Amino acid sequence: MISLAGRDILHAWGKFVFTGLGLGLLIGVTLSMAGIYRGMVDDAEVLLDTSGADLWVVQRDTLGPHAESSSLQDDLYRGILTLPGVARAANVTYLTMQVGQGERDRRAMVVGVVPGGPGEPGQPRFLVAGRHLTRGHYEAVADLATGFQMGEQVRIRRNLYTVVGLTRRAVSSGGDPMIFIPLKDAQEAQFLKDNDAIVHQRQRTLANPQLNRPGQPGVLAAVLATQTESSAVNAILVRVTPGADVDAVAADIRRWKRLGVHTRAEMNEILQAKLIATSARQIFMFLVILSVVSAAIVAFIIYTLTLGKIREIAVLKLIGTRNRTIAAMILWQALGLGAIGFMVGKIAASLWAPVFPKYVLLLPGDAARGFAIVMLICTLASLIAIRAALRVDPAEAIGG
Amino acid sequence: MVEARIPPDHAAPGDQDHRDGPGRPGIHRAPGAGISAGAGFPAGVLGNPELPGIGATHGIRIEGLRKRFGAGDTAVDALKGVDLAVAPGEVIGLIGPSGSGKSTLLKCLGAVIEPSGGRMTLGEEVIYDEGWRIPDRRALRRDKIGFVFQAPYLIPFLDVTDNVALPLMLAGQANGLARDQARELLSALDVSHRARALPAHLSGGEQQRVAIARALANRPPVILADEPTAPLDSERALGVIRLLNQMARQYQTAVIVVTHDEKIIPTFRRLYHIRDGRTQEEVGEGRTLAG
Numbered sequence: 001m002i003s004l005a006g007r008d009i010l011h012a013w014g015k016f017v018f019t020g021l022g023l024g025l026l027i028g029v030t031l032s033m034a035g036i037y038r039g040m041v042d043d044a045e046v047l048l049d050t051s052g053a054d055l056w057v058v059q060r061d062t063l064g065p066h067a068e069s070s071s072l073q074d075d076l077y078r079g080i081l082t083l084p085g086v087a088r089a090a091n092v093t094y095l096t097m098q099v100g101q102g103e104r105d106r107r108a109m110v111v112g113v114v115p116g117g118p119g120e121p122g123q124p125r126f127l128v129a130g131r132h133l134t135r136g137h138y139e140a141v142a143d144l145a146t147g148f149q150m151g152e153q154v155r156i157r158r159n160l161y162t163v164v165g166l167t168r169r170a171v172s173s174g175g176d177p178m179i180f181i182p183l184k185d186a187q188e189a190q191f192l193k194d195n196d197a198i199v200h201q202r203q204r205t206l207a208n209p210q211l212n213r214p215g216q217p218g219v220l221a222a223v224l225a226t227q228t229e230s231s232a233v234n235a236i237l238v239r240v241t242p243g244a245d246v247d248a249v250a251a252d253i254r255r256w257k258r259l260g261v262h263t264r265a266e267m268n269e270i271l272q273a274k275l276i277a278t279s280a281r282q283i284f285m286f287l288v289i290l291s292v293v294s295a296a297i298v299a300f301i302i303y304t305l306t307l308g309k310i311r312e313i314a315v316l317k318l319i320g321t322r323n324r325t326i327a328a329m330i331l332w333q334a335l336g337l338g339a340i341g342f343m344v345g346k347i348a349a350s351l352w353a354p355v356f357p358k359y360v361l362l363l364p365g366d367a368a369r370g371f372a373i374v375m376l377i378c379t380l381a382s383l384i385a386i387r388a389a390l391r392v393d394p395a396e397a398i399g400g
Numbered sequence: 401m402v403e404a405r406i407p408p409d410h411a412a413p414g415d416q417d418h419r420d421g422p423g424r425p426g427i428h429r430a431p432g433a434g435i436s437a438g439a440g441f442p443a444g445v446l447g448n449p450e451l452p453g454i455g456a457t458h459g460i461r462i463e464g465l466r467k468r469f470g471a472g473d474t475a476v477d478a479l480k481g482v483d484l485a486v487a488p489g490e491v492i493g494l495i496g497p498s499g500s501g502k503s504t505l506l507k508c509l510g511a512v513i514e515p516s517g518g519r520m521t522l523g524e525e526v527i528y529d530e531g532w533r534i535p536d537r538r539a540l541r542r543d544k545i546g547f548v549f550q551a552p553y554l555i556p557f558l559d560v561t562d563n564v565a566l567p568l569m570l571a572g573q574a575n576g577l578a579r580d581q582a583r584e585l586l587s588a589l590d591v592s593h594r595a596r597a598l599p600a601h602l603s604g605g606e607q608q609r610v611a612i613a614r615a616l617a618n619r620p621p622v623i624l625a626d627e628p629t630a631p632l633d634s635e636r637a638l639g640v641i642r643l644l645n646q647m648a649r650q651y652q653t654a655v656i657v658v659t660h661d662e663k664i665i666p667t668f669r670r671l672y673h674i675r676d677g678r679t680q681e682e683v684g685e686g687r688t689l690a691g
Contacts, residue, residue, distance in 0.1 A: 001569050002562060004555075011557030011598070315553045318512065319614070320542020320570050394541075395512045397549060398503060398626050 004325070005332030019301050020337055023294060024344020027374060030290040031349040034366050037283045039359035043171045044271035048264060050170045053121050053237035054246050056267055057253055058260040065094045065234040066173050067270050076257065077236045083252050085244035090114040090121040091233040093186045096176055100155030101148060108146050108179045109172040110156060112186020121237035124180060130165030136182050141165035143177035154179060157189050173275050175358040191230040201227055291377060299381035302334045306385035310392055317394035327386045331379065338378035342371050459654035460509065460622045461485035465518035467504050478504040480677035481518070486654035488621065491645050493668035494658045501677045502658050509656065510545055510624050511537040523621050542570055546615030546623040550630045552607035554599035560586065560610050561595045567617040585613040588650070589643065605636045612643060616651055625657040634663045641667050
């Protein structure tokens with residue numbers, strides 16, 4: 001038996017191809033939405049990978065530097081280093097801000113890390129050019145997505161930093177590319193005020209009789225010092241010794257240092273279930289709506305094509321064509337339309353994914369699932385047309 | 401050109417005395433024929449051994465066919481006891497005014513709708529006798545009945561060969577064999593040169609030839625032609641009737657042509673006039689169809 005659906009598609013290929021193109025663009029958007037979600041999850045994974053930590057020590061009762069504000073004294077890491085099972089511990093600060101690039105500025109997450117080699121917690125794990133941060137001030141390692149080149153100057157607050165290294169896929173949970181600078185500079189950048197603000201604050205402090213007491217000049221000096229310096233960090237990144245029980249080390253830190261500690265799994269949970277959960281739900285809603293719209297389009301197109309063939313279907317039935325042959329013809333046409341649409345959608349999504357400002361990760365597994373869902377939607381969408389075709393009376397082919 | 405001429409020995413004698421009222425020019429009632437309300441054949445068929453259909457081993461005959469739509473007070477009797485017989489190789493005309501029951505009769509004959517009573521025989525096989533004897537009406541239509549419509553209604557996305565081969569393929573014939581047989585039929589109908597063309601690229605006459613070839617594909621004992629010449633001019637209309645006669649003889653198929661077309665009515669040797677749900681057999685001129 002010849003393929004009636006295939007012949008019909010070949011006969012009206014223009015109609016099918018153009019409809020498939022339209023449907024394909026819709027499927028491309030759907031795949032891209034899924035890719036954006038995957039990209040967000042991957043960004044979260046990369047963020048944790050980049051830090052190179054086994055444990056994140058944060059302010060007690062907070063969820064850590066990426067989800068909530070966390071402030072720790074920068075000397076706490078020394079005590080943590082003394083605990084059994086701790087191999088390395090390093091302070092880190094995170095600050096999302098606008099950084100200057102010549103006349104322009106761009107959004108980035110500035111990460112303050114302890115200068116050192118690649119093994120230092122918080123330092124980027126790999127570089128694509130240059131070297132890691134080794135000096136205490138005014139140098140930076142930038143993610144390629146920031147657009148900075150080697151040797152270029154990055155303006156953060158009032159200071160300029162020279163790019164000495166470039167890395168890749170170092171992004172915040174929000175997708176902003178990272179710029180790594182020395183910890184001290186980052187601490188200063190977090191709390192650095194402009195000169196007028198400093199002068200006004202000093203004047204207010206001087207005018208406060210509680211702080212500016214006669215005969216006690218040391219109090220005023222100490223207060224002024226605390227107002228212009230920062231000894232706070234957002235978190236301490238801890239790497240445990242090989243073979244050490246991560247949970248046991250985390251429990252020791254909680255017990256003896258009275259600090260909040262999150263393991264890698266917990267940080268993952270915080271990032272995925274709390275930070276990007278709302279975005280994921282938003283994307284899921286878009287996926288549902290796009291799927292319904294796709295189904296409606298396929299159903300409408302197939303139904304319209306079927307209604308245009310009522311007389312032919314009546315003739316086919318009259319000359320003895322089985323209902324299942326007619327149903328298969330319509331089903332295959334719907335599946336053909338879905339296949340064309342999926343191919344167009346996959347190609348379109350692959351072409352435009354790199355143009356997106358945020359990372360879009362198109363996984364082969366998602367594509368396979370997408371194809372199965374498109375085929376399922378097309379099958380369901382064809383049911384209306386099949387029902388209409390099966391209700392056609394063969395007598396319609398006979399006049400009168 | 402092919403000449404399809406009805407043998408004179410089959411033509412009914414022209415008897416002006418038996419003209420049925422105002423009648424149609426050249427149409428005469430067969431001796432003994434009349435409106436039959438009963439289950440028996442019209443006398444013109446059953447009683448006259450010179451007419452085809454008598455003693456035929458193939459072809460179609462119906463006796464006392466009835467069809468009622470609705471029930472109770474709103475019931476309408478579309479067919480009130482139709483008798484009709486067509487011999488193998490014979491082409492008969494079925495005429496009648498609008499609403500007389502032509503389409504209903506055609507749908508009953510085509511196993512599209514179920515009659516309310518009566519008996520239908522295809523060849524030796526009783527297909528309906530107060531109920532379908534062959535429960536699979538789809539298979540019945542596929543294997544034993546060919547259809548030619550007012551418009552060709554070819555499947556637009558199949559080429560000419562596949563349009564003709566489709567009924568064979570539906571019957572389970574292998575594609576290659578079906579196409580071979582289709583090409584033979586197309587050759588017989590003189591459209592083999594358009595075998596690869598799509599229907600949209602054919603002329604009206606060529607499309608109707610292909611439609612006839614499709615109707616003949618499964619070598620059905622009966623072909624039902626519903627106004628097959630309506631959209632055609634006189635020359636083409638006569639060409640189609642000539643072709644139906646030729647194919648009917650060649651393939652020993654009984655052909656029933658439902659028509660309003662005054663141009664072709666004189667070409668039938670036998671006519672059934674349906675009026676108020678009953679048939680009346682008439683003898684036509686059986687005018688020679690010179691090609």
